[in-house]
Amino acid sequence: QVYLAQSGGGLVQPGGSLRLDCRASTVPNGDFEMGWYRQAPGKQRELVATLSHKNTDYADAVKGRFIISRDGFQGSVYLQMNNLQPNDTAVYYCNMKTISRAFWGQGTQVTVSG
Secondary structure (H helix, E strand, O other): OOEEEEEEEEEEEEOEEEEEEEEOOOOOOOOEEEEEEEEEOOOOOOOEEEOOEEEEEEEEEEEEEEEEEEEEOOOOEEEEEOOOOHHHHHHEEEEOOOOOEEEEEEEEEEEEEE
16 A cells, blocks of 8 residues: 655645655556646546656646656655746646556645735
8 A cells, every 4th residue: 555645735826836845655566657637626536646656747727837846766756846836726636647547645725825
């Protein structure tokens, strides 16, 4: 079993920046992909960004503002969020996907207002 521990987030004014961190309790054998998803109140969960050893993918809404990165090939993933806007307000979830399983972090609140 893999557990994902998240940190970061909080309250920021429009135009500000935050960084989210995610650390896995264990690292699985074989290839795996890590990423970030978010869910705003009353809306469906949506992909924010994913990163594997071969590919990087961003949602159109965050391209040019957010940057996803990994700690080498270890089970850590980060999300640098720049020029945050009120529509970015959501609970952000860390994700790890292997060939057979998906694991989720506990969620971190990001609120953009002021």
